[in-house]
Amino acid sequence: MAITLYQLDGCPYCEKVADRLDEVGLDYDTEWVEAMHSERNEVKRVSGQRGVPVIVDDETGVTMAESDRILEYVDSTYA
16 A cells, blocks of 8 residues: 555544545555554654654655644645
């Protein structure tokens, strides 16, 4: 997959991003992260921080966090 979404189970911001990806018909991989921030090493490695959601779009070379920014990016790039 060209898009990877790092998310936490039960996170409403993550669900909002996943819903939008589904709405625009994008295929993506989900990487589920640990509940404890200190254990989110994979998210830290790809994005420089431990918060979620984080999207990595290999097609465009974009990595970003924060749900509202991600939604704007998805809408402007793929919708």
